[in-house]
Amino acid sequence: MLPGMSGEETCKQLRTSSRVNIIMLTAKSAEQDKIEGLYLGADDYVTKPFSPKELVARVAAVLRRSSEGELLAEQIHLPDGLTLDNRTKEIRRNGEKLGVTPTEFKILHTLAQYPKRTFSRAELIEKVFGYEFGGDERVIDTHIKNLRRKIET
Structure with missing residues (x-):
């Protein structure tokens, strides 16, 4: 629902050249939408309405996992x-x-x-x-x- 390009397409294009953390924040709440977003490369998927505290916790968790992942490949x-x-x-x-x-x-x-x-x-x-x-x-x-x-x- 983004102007010009869908969030799914944006995620797919980012994954071709970057390992940047991606959290989809969207109004699409159907199970199939969540599954598709995660399979396209999103690290997490949050639907509206959302709790700001939960979003902050999810961002922290994604960042924690990404920094740990760097240590796995010695x-x-x-x-x-x-x-x-x-x-x-x-x-x-x-x-x-x-x-x-x-x-x-x-x-x-x-x-x-x-x-x-x-x-x-x-x-x-x-x-x-x-x-x-x-x-x-x-x-x-x-x-x-x-x-x-x-x-x-």
């Missing part, structure tokens, strides 16, 4: 024998530790989490440095250049 295996160890924040090639900086690790970790996605400099800076970053966005180029030098064979 290692990410990439081509060319590369392994990212999320616990120790190290990158290894065939078991041998590569000397990367924390920033370089965050960059590769971000890219590895979304293998089919292209990031703008601004998006990478937001994910790696946070919203408050006040420097030049071209700094990401230098970090990527250094990272490539260390991981490319």
Whole structure:
């Protein structure tokens, strides 16, 4: 019932490129609507009328589950024998530790989490440095250049 695109279509499109948390807040209260919303990728489904306290609790629960989920994948295996160890924040090639900086690790970790996605400099800076970053966005180029030098064979 959103203008221009349905909530279901919005959810479906978001899921193709993002793991952002999605809570559908809707007037559609039929069981089939709820099931469809959850199968499309929503993390929760709240129908109107709703209690503001319940909504806050559901948001907290979704955020809690999403942060726990990040800890489940301790290692990410990439081509060319590369392994990212999320616990120790190290990158290894065939078991041998590569000397990367924390920033370089965050960059590769971000890219590895979304293998089919292209990031703008601004998006990478937001994910790696946070919203408050006040420097030049071209700094990401230098970090990527250094990272490539260390991981490319």
